[in-house]
Amino acid sequence: MKRKSIWGQYLLSATVILSLFLNGCGLSENKDAVKAMAGSKEVVKIGIGYQAPTAQTWGAVIIKNKKLYEKYLKEKFPDKDFEIEWFNSPSGPPLTNNMIAGKLQLALMGDMPILINGEQGQTSRNYKSVFIAFDGKGQGGKNQAIMAPKGSGLKINDLIGKTVSVPLGSSSHRMLLLALDKYGITDKVNIVGQDVTVGMTNIQQNKIAAHATWEPYPSLILQKDIGEVLLDGSDTGVDYLDGVVADRTWAESNHDYTVAFLKALVEAHKFIQENPSEAAKIFQEETQYPEEVTKKIVENVRFDAAIYKKDITTLAGSRDFLVRIDKLKQIDLNKFIDDQYLKEAYKDLGESYPTDTQLQGDWLPLK
Amino acid sequence: MLIQGEGGHYNFIVRTTRKMTSIIIFILLWQLLVQANVMSPLMFGNLPSPWDVSKTFSTVLTQKIYYYHIFASLYRIILGSMLALPTGVVIGLIIGRSKLAEDFILPILDILRPIPQIAWIPVAILLFPSVEGSILYITFLGAFFPILINTISGVENVSVSLITAARSLNASEWQLLKYIYFPSAIPNIFTGFTIGVGISWMSVVAAEMISGKYGIGYYTWTSYTLMAYSETIIGMITIGAMGTLCFWGIKFVERYCLRWRADKGG
Numbered sequence: 001m002k003r004k005s006i007w008g009q010y011l012l013s014a015t016v017i018l019s020l021f022l023n024g025c026g027l028s029e030n031k032d033a034v035k036a037m038a039g040s041k042e043v044v045k046i047g048i049g050y051q052a053p054t055a056q057t058w059g060a061v062i063i064k065n066k067k068l069y070e071k072y073l074k075e076k077f078p079d080k081d082f083e084i085e086w087f088n089s090p091s092g093p094p095l096t097n098n099m100i101a102g103k104l105q106l107a108l109m110g111d112m113p114i115l116i117n118g119e120q121g122q123t124s125r126n127y128k129s130v131f132i133a134f135d136g137k138g139q140g141g142k143n144q145a146i147m148a149p150k151g152s153g154l155k156i157n158d159l160i161g162k163t164v165s166v167p168l169g170s171s172s173h174r175m176l177l178l179a180l181d182k183y184g185i186t187d188k189v190n191i192v193g194q195d196v197t198v199g200m201t202n203i204q205q206n207k208i209a210a211h212a213t214w215e216p217y218p219s220l221i222l223q224k225d226i227g228e229v230l231l232d233g234s235d236t237g238v239d240y241l242d243g244v245v246a247d248r249t250w251a252e253s254n255h256d257y258t259v260a261f262l263k264a265l266v267e268a269h270k271f272i273q274e275n276p277s278e279a280a281k282i283f284q285e286e287t288q289y290p291e292e293v294t295k296k297i298v299e300n301v302r303f304d305a306a307i308y309k310k311d312i313t314t315l316a317g318s319r320d321f322l323v324r325i326d327k328l329k330q331i332d333l334n335k336f337i338d339d340q341y342l343k344e345a346y347k348d349l350g351e352s353y354p355t356d357t358q359l360q361g362d363w364l365p366l367k
Numbered sequence: 368m369l370i371q372g373e374g375g376h377y378n379f380i381v382r383t384t385r386k387m388t389s390i391i392i393f394i395l396l397w398q399l400l401v402q403a404n405v406m407s408p409l410m411f412g413n414l415p416s417p418w419d420v421s422k423t424f425s426t427v428l429t430q431k432i433y434y435y436h437i438f439a440s441l442y443r444i445i446l447g448s449m450l451a452l453p454t455g456v457v458i459g460l461i462i463g464r465s466k467l468a469e470d471f472i473l474p475i476l477d478i479l480r481p482i483p484q485i486a487w488i489p490v491a492i493l494l495f496p497s498v499e500g501s502i503l504y505i506t507f508l509g510a511f512f513p514i515l516i517n518t519i520s521g522v523e524n525v526s527v528s529l530i531t532a533a534r535s536l537n538a539s540e541w542q543l544l545k546y547i548y549f550p551s552a553i554p555n556i557f558t559g560f561t562i563g564v565g566i567s568w569m570s571v572v573a574a575e576m577i578s579g580k581y582g583i584g585y586y587t588w589t590s591y592t593l594m595a596y597s598e599t600i601i602g603m604i605t606i607g608a609m610g611t612l613c614f615w616g617i618k619f620v621e622r623y624c625l626r627w628r629a630d631k632g633g
Contacts, residue, residue, distance in 0.1 A: 049579070053592045087498070087579030090592055094577055097492045197591050205413055220594060288593050 041081045044073075046257065049087040049095035049107035052287040053196065055215035055297045056136025056143060056242035057108035059268045059305075060086075061286040062279060066271070068264035076256055091167075091195075096120060096245075100127045105250045106261055108135050110171050110214070111241045111318045112327075118336040119328050121248060128248035131337045133262055133305040138215075138240035139363070143300055144175045144233030145218035149206040154230050156183050162209035165194035165202065169327040171240050174318060176212040178236040203227045214240065215301070219293040239314045244305075251341070262305065262345035269303040273366055302366065306353065307339045309360050415597045420604075423597040437605060439581035443499075443574070444567045444613070447506030451563060455511050456556055459518025460548065480512050484570035488577055498579060505574035510563030517559025521552030554628065557621040561614060568610035572602075583609070 048069075050060035063069050064086050073082045087104055089095050092113025098104045100120060109117070114131060121129030138144060146164070148154045156179065166173045173191075180186040194202065199211035204226040214233075221227040233240060244265065251258040272279040276298045283294035315333060322328035346353035354364055398418060400411035415423075427433050458476075461468045484505045491501035525548055533547050575584030587602025 052589065085579075088589070089579060090576060090588065094488070094492070097489055098498070098577075101493050102496070103492070103498055197594070200594060205410060224594065288589070288595070 041079060043081045043083055044077075044257075045083045045085060046106070047085045047087060047098070047104040048261075049089055049098060049104045049109075051091065051095070051109065052088050052289075053090060053216070054092075054110055054242060056110070056138065056240070056301055058283055058287065058297065058301075059135040059265055059272070059303050060108045062268035062271055062282055063261075063264045065282045065286055066268070068267050069261055072260035072263045072267075073257065076260055092116070099129065099245070099247055100124060102247070105247045105254075106244060106258075108242065108244050111243070111315060112170050112174075112322060114243055114245055115315065115319050115322055115328060115331055116169075117245045118333075119331045122331060122335065129336070130246050130248040130251055132244050132246050132251070132258065132339075133265060133342045134241055134243040134307060134311060135265065135305070136242045136301040136303055137311075137363070138233065138300070139302060141175050141178075141233035141236040141238050141240050143215040143218075143297075144172050144213065144240050145229050146176060146179065146210050146212045146231040146233075147200075147203055147218055147221050147227045148210045148230040149203050149208075150225065150227050152206075152209075152228070152230075154209065156180075156231050157185065159209060159230075160185050160188040161190075163190040163192055164210045164212065165192045165199045165208050166212040167195055167199075168193035169322065169325065170214070171318070172212040172214050172233075173325075174321045175233045175236050175238070175240065177321070178238055179231055179233075182236065200227075215297055216287075216289050216293050219296045220289060223290055223292050238317065239311065241311060241314055246341075255341070258341045259344045259348065262342050263349055265305050266345055266349060266351065269305060269366075272298060272303050302363070304363065304366060305342055305345075306359070306363075307337060307342065308354070308363060310362070312337060415600060420597045420600050424601050427598065427601055433586075436581055436583045436586045437609065439578075440571050440575065440583040440606075441609065443502055443506050443582065444564065444571065447503050448510035448560070448564045448567050450503070451507050451510035451514055451567075452556075452560060454507075455514030455559065455563070456518050456552075459515045459556075460522060460544065460552070462515075463519045463522025463552075464544065464548065476512070476515065483573070484508055485573035485576075488573065492577060498577065502574045502578055502582075505570055506567045509567035509570040510560070513562040513566060514556065514559035517555040517562070518552055521555030522548050524555075525551040554625060557617070557625070561617050561621070564613050564617060565610055568606055568613065571606060 046069075048060065048064075050064075051057050052061075064084075069084055070082055073080075087095070087098065089098075092109040093116070095104060095107040095109055096113060096117040099107055099117065107117075117129050118131060121127055136143070146156075159180070164176065166176050176191065177186060180189055194208075194211065196211075196213050196217055199208070199213060200217060200221060202208040203211050203221060204224075210230050218229060222229070244261075246258055277295070280291055280295040280298045283289070283297060284291040287294070312333060315337075319328065319331055319333065323330070343353050358364060394417045397411075397414075398416050401414050401416040404412035406412045458472065462473055463469075487505055487508060488501075491504045492498075495501040495504060529547050529551070530543065533543055538546070571582065572584035572587055575582035576588050578585045583602055583605050587599055587606065590596075590598035590602055
């Protein structure tokens with residue numbers, strides 16, 4: 001009997017400690033709750049993910065820096081307080097990971113992680129997702145490149161029998177395969193998976209023949225003068241796209257928040273178009289990449305939210321690519337892509353969204 | 368202990384000088400290897416020199432954000448290891464005292480123990496409702512296992528004569544635990560805690576890769592994505608320095624708490 005009561009005490013203390021621990025983790029939420037109660041206004045928290053190491057998601061950086069999202073939210077909901085949490089991720093997967101866990105409501109990423117996110121949204125029990133707009137676009141595969149060590153003087157055919165690294169399952173992986181296919185040497189090149197950071201260090205140290213990557217890295221490698229462009233992504237003619245994914249459940253129950261974000265995105269794009277040098281400065285300030293690099297991004301990336309038919313075709317091609325390399329099973333793009341929020345954002349802003357006929361054709365020149 | 372005897376003060380100066388010289392030699396060697404562009408067998412020529420690093424460091428030191436990064440990490444590690452301390456000690460005591468608990472709990476923990484913190488990231492994100500919770504969990508894990516293992520071994524190695532004496536005085540299980548097992552395990556718990564906090568610092572880069580904003584681990588990692596190697600090394604040095612400071616801090620507390628050991632002549 002006596003022994004039993006002792007174990008009861010152990011158990012009790014264990015429970016206390018455990019609850020302390022769980023409490024500790026919930027501490028930040030509690031604090032916010034207290035804060036929310038202290039002020040009379042309701043505080044809405046929205047988490048947004050972006051990637052400093054992916055230049056075609058930098059539309060987000062302008063929204064963040066100029067507080068454009070807050071501006072449009074306040075405009076529509078003067079009675080509420082908004083707390084926007086910006087989450088900078090080294091790559092796409094942690095963003096999807098965080099969206100599934102409900103910590104991020106919106107995230108900007110490249111086409112491949114977008115599709116993986118979409119698949120998760122169509123197969124998970126607790127997570128649904130929707131693609132709502134594009135951010136940066138690289139015409140014909142622009143803003144990606146196969147880089148080689150400085151002074152190597154390699155041409156694409158010299159890659160035969162050599163090792164090329166690329167982040168597997170990325171847009172650059174697709175670009176690399178397309179380029180190798182074009183020259184008919186795909187089977188003769190050894191492709192290995194390497195993160196951009198590792199790949200670049202290897203280029204710098206001449207440890208690998210080439211590395212396929214996306215902006216801002218090609219520009220950064222050139223700026224640091226440690227490598228050269230072996231092949232520009234535009235050689236493949238397949239557009240390189242980055243866009244915005246939203247938690248569908250959140251977007252549907254917070255329709256106006258979603259539209260407000262896209263209004264901010266459209267304004268950010270306009271800002272980049274109209275104030276290129278100022279945009280380059282903001283890019284530099286927010287991402288820490290040298291201004292020499294960010295200036296090139298402003299010049300080369302087409303920041304355009306519009307969803308053209310040809311963009312959906314590009315995404316379908318990326319889907320087929322991911323299926324082929326076994327990174328994705330299936331995704332219904334028609335269910336995943338929804339441009340109603342974007343059209344409404346344009347309308348609210350008094351801007352004209354490309355007409356249905358225009359959306360069937362080529363990208364319109366940016367105004 | 369000898370140093371504390373005669374000539375302790377003189378000895379202290381000598382030893383400190385030696386330690387400083389050792390660090391200076393290390394830095395000089397690093398500078399020389401980089402400057403001479405040594406590329407074989409290791410490619411030192413690729414590293415920034417200590418001179419480059421210190422130049423960058425002097426500007427970094429003037430930036431407020433740097434201290435914010437340090438503070439964010441320090442906060443996470445203190446909180447994580449402070450949560451790990453009671454958890455590890457209590458579970459350790461239970462496992463150490465009960466074969467039943469050992470058979471039921473230890474196998475699970477033994478499987479979880481070798482998993483590196485970086486591998487926990489996706490699961491930590493899915494499990495916790497806040498980003499901060501996921502990060503805390505990873506720093507917690509780093510500290511938890513060393514504390515647990517050391518507590519168990521502390522309990523299992525309690526002097527038999529003490530237990531026999533206590534039992535002959537008709538001590539209850541609770542009294543045994545309170546007056547014999549727990550105090551005897553304290554030195555081990557401190558050892559576990561010291562190692563644990565160290566590992567917690569080691570895991571800070573893994574934990575803060577997903578922080579999305581602040582932390583010295585986040586700083587180190589984003590510097591890497593910027594290919595800013597000097598800053599990456601500054602991050603590494605900062606983590607090392609903070610870890611050492613924590614180590615000294617715990618040693619200080621330990622010496623204070625375990626004054627009785629010195630009295631015993633141990």
